[in-house]
Amino acid sequence: xxxxxxxxxxxxxxxxxxxxxxxxxxxxxxxxxxxxxxxxxxxxxxxxxxxxxxxxxxxxxxxxxxxxxxxxxxxxxxxxxxxxxxxxxxxxxxxxxxxxxxxxxxxxxxxxxxxxxxxxxxxxxxxxxxxxxxxxxxxxxxxxxxxxxxxxxxxxxxxxxxxxxxxxxxxxxxxxxxxxxxxxxxxxxxxxxxxx
Numbered sequence: 001x002x003x004x005x006x007x008x009x010x011x012x013x014x015x016x017x018x019x020x021x022x023x024x025x026x027x028x029x030x031x032x033x034x035x036x037x038x039x040x041x042x043x044x045x046x047x048x049x050x051x052x053x054x055x056x057x058x059x060x061x062x063x064x065x066x067x068x069x070x071x072x073x074x075x076x077x078x079x080x081x082x083x084x085x086x087x088x089x090x091x092x093x094x095x096x097x098x099x100x101x102x103x104x105x106x107x108x109x110x111x112x113x114x115x116x117x118x119x120x121x122x123x124x125x126x127x128x129x130x131x132x133x134x135x136x137x138x139x140x141x142x143x144x145x146x147x148x149x150x151x152x153x154x155x156x157x158x159x160x161x162x163x164x165x166x167x168x169x170x171x172x173x174x175x176x177x178x179x180x181x182x183x184x185x186x187x188x189x190x191x192x193x194x195x196x
Contacts, residue, residue, distance in 0.1 A: 004172035007179050009160050009186045013193040016059030020128040021052060022113065022149075023065045024135025024142050026097050029083045029090035030068075031136060036083045036090055041164035041171075042136040046096045048161040048189045049134050053097065059194035062126050064119065065099050066135070066145065067091065069107035076110070113145035120152060130155045132192065134162030138174035150182035157185045159192055 026049060029035040031042035056063060068084035069091055070076060077083070084091040086107070099105055106117045113119050123131075131154045133146050142163050146156050158178055165171035178184035 002169070004169065004176050006172055006175040007186055009188045009191055011191045011193070012157055012185060012187045013195060014130050014132070014157070016056070016061045016194050016196050018128055019056075019059070019130040019132060019194060020062040020064055020123060020126065021056045021132045021134065022145065023049065023053070023063070023093075023097060024113065024133060024145055025066055025068050025084075025137075026094055026135050027068060027084055027090065028092050028094055031094045037080060039136050039164050039166060041166075045134070045136070045162050045164050046094065048159065049097055051189050052132070052134055052159060052162055052192070055189070055192070055194050056132070057100070059196050061132075061194060062123075062128060063100070063103040064122070065093060065103060065105045066113040066117075066119075066141065067093065067105055067107050068141070069109065074109075111141045111144040112148045113141070114148040114152070123154070128154070130157060132157045132159065134159060136164045137170070138163045138165040139170040143174045143177055146178050146184055147182050150184065155185075156182055157187055157192070159187050159189045161188050
């Protein structure tokens with residue numbers, strides 16, 4: 001088995017005014033036991049994601065959600081099977097992490113939260129410099145969204161207790177790519193300080 005070395009999470013302090021949190025695909029089909037592509041570890045990260053959102057809202061951070069949102073004939077179903085069909089229970093954000101009225105929900109067609117969406121435009125309008133990314137799956141939608149953000153020169157922070165994957169290797173490989181390739185910083189919810 002290949003061992004993947006990743007940096008240890010570190011203490012980070014960010015100003016709430018120029019920081020946004022992106023919650024990636026924490027939807028029923030991925031994070032609820034009855035979901036079509038249930039990721040058991042996603043369920044386990046809900047308390048940490050909830051704590052992150054609580055801290056972020058108290059600090060005045062902008063909150064964005066990505067929501068996988070497919071038509072019934074989406075070609076992606078050839079890879080994963082039918083999931084997150086727009087307007088169905090499976091596509092909805094899990095109850096424990098429901099967006100607040102001031103949050104922005106970005107419906108996306110592919111892994112990357114920026115691809116074909118207004119996310120970049122909205123982050124620029126908000127004057128955001130730092131992105132804290134949480135959600136699922138670590139090596140798919142989290143990684144592609146983090147990479148796309150880094151290629152647009154945002155600073156990326158990932159609380160390691162708020163992301164999930166189907167295997168430990170996938171989880172660690174995603175963190176390796178985020179830190180090595182995109183110079184993202186690993187932290188945890190308890191090590192992340194968000195100031196007002």
